[in-house]
Amino acid sequence: MISEMVLVPTHDAMLPGDLVVPTPARAVVLFAHGSGSSRHSPRNRMVAAELRTAHMGTLLMDLLSEREERHDALTGEHRFDIPFLGRRLVAAIDWLDTQPDTRGLPVVLFGASTGAAAALVAAAQRPDRVLTVVSRGGRPDLADEALGAVRVPVLLIVGGDDHEVLRLNREAAGMLRAPHALHVVPGATHLFEEPRALEDVAGTARRWCDERLREGREATQGE
Incomplete structure (x- = not known):
């Protein structure tokens, strides 16, 4: 397993970022945190650990520099x-394709x-590199017109007691043309802090x- 702190170049x-790649790896998952969070998010780190047990690499990275974080806090x-955050994710996707341990791997x-909105924007711009988008308590509605341009499957996960975000996710799902699913975690609020919610x-x-990986493998074998 490769585990290292990296610096991801953008324009x-x-x-x-923190890059961990099991051997062998079937895909690499790029995490995009929300406002007020960072690559140290305990919730994203817990999900990342679970995905690594399925032989998926993970890259948890900050979307803002330290200077930008200070400015944004004010x-x-x-x-x-x-759009700005989406460009940062596109740069990270492109960077992953230059690294020996992640080059050519499908990107989640x-x-x-x-x-989540930034992830959808990036997926619309890199359809040949992105396998799927997963949103946790996300705001896909903020992706605006990019929703209709996404071509990869999308999974929206929302807490059942996160009522406003659930409504916004249902509206955004109606704008998606790509295959998608909405998974509601019963009794969970926005941060999924309830017992077993994050699991x-x-x-x-x-x-x-x-x-999605199985479907991609079967499609390749059928060519």
Whole structure:
């Protein structure tokens, strides 16, 4: 297993990330956190650990530099700038394809909160590299017109007691043209802090990714 801290280059910043790649790896999952969070999010790290047991690599990275984080804490300028965050994810997808341990691996985008919208924007721009998008308590509605441009399967996971976000996810699902599913975790609120709620998220995400990988393998064999 490869485990290292990396710096991901973008057009205007070097962003820190934690890359872990099992051997062998079937895919790599790129996490996009929401506003006010970071690559150290305990929820994303728990999901990442579960996905690695299924031989998927994980890259948890910050979408803002330290300077941008400080500025955003005062102004809120970046946290809802979905095109900006989407460009950062596209740069990370391209970087993964240059690294010896992840080159050519299917990319899963796992987004939380506003990170889900950025993941959908990036998926629309890199359809040949992204296998699927998974949203945890996300705001896919903020992806706007990118929703109709996404061509890869999308899984929306929402807490059953996260009523407003659940409504927004249902509306966004109606705008998706790609295959998609909405998984509601009963009794869970926005941060999935209830007993077994986050385990439900991780297990559902793992099964979804397994199915998408199997479909991709079968499609390749049928060519």
